Amino acid sequence: MQKTLRIATVIMTCLAVGYFSSIVTRDNIPTWYALLNKPVFNPPNWVFAPVWTVLYVLMGYAAGRIWNLIDRDEANVKRAFIFFLVQLALNALWSFLFFGLQNPMLAFFEILLLWTMIFETYSQFKRIDKVASYLLLPYLAWVSYATVLTGSIWYLNR
Template sequence: MQKIVRIALVVTTCVIIGYLSGMVTRESITTWYPTLVKPVFNPPNWIFAPVWTILYIMMGVAGGMIWNRMETDEENVKKAFKFFILQLALNALWSYLFFGLQNPLLALIEIILLWLLIFETYNQFKKIDKVAGMLLVPYLAWVSFATVLNGSIWWLNS
């Protein structure tokens, strides 16, 4: 399989997962979420979709780059991809917990686990391809911010 096809497949997968996660949030964004007390640093709602789209694309490119190393570093690539898939699943689960179940505390616990898995994915990726690892840094930074935001929303509304 061509390298660009692998990257495109992983990018497409990440964007689809992001889209499906967004479907869970749509109703709550207009009904439940506006009723919450939010911290002063809460960004406007319109910022989330473009930021997440960019992050999913970067994540997909990084994943595809790692997949492209399968022939030369199979053991490390398989290990790194396990973390990648786990963090992607937890990423999708967060939207369900926060917006679907409307449970900021459960989402906070989960996003801390997500952050740890992203960090480990970053560590695994950078061992294989430094650029692929670096492509995850904005994602890690955004989830760090999202963790603080999630925790603040839970605190302000409990």
């Protein structure tokens, strides 16, 4: 039961981060964001919520798997979890920079750091549990796409 509770705790934490990030996002989509020039590969707005929900569940499940191995490899699990928490905080920060401050340039530089921390989290997880690391690959792919999208929006609206 403790293993299931750990996984559920991390999933709920990730979903809560997503929810609180969406608060600043929601109000700006029909106003400020709607007026921005966007590249042709910008997805429709309805795509973001389901994609992020799936990604938060996957990353939470991955981190829960890592947490469940703390008795086997405490030092590496703690190190990996620190990277996970840093990237999760940076994930939330992006929404506040892009939508809250309405600053695509600052959000672009921040998402580069976010991508780096996700990759490092993936690398740390891979040393402990390959399945957990693989669960982060869709997230890494989406943030790669989001990085190009953020940079393009900044470029088109400078």
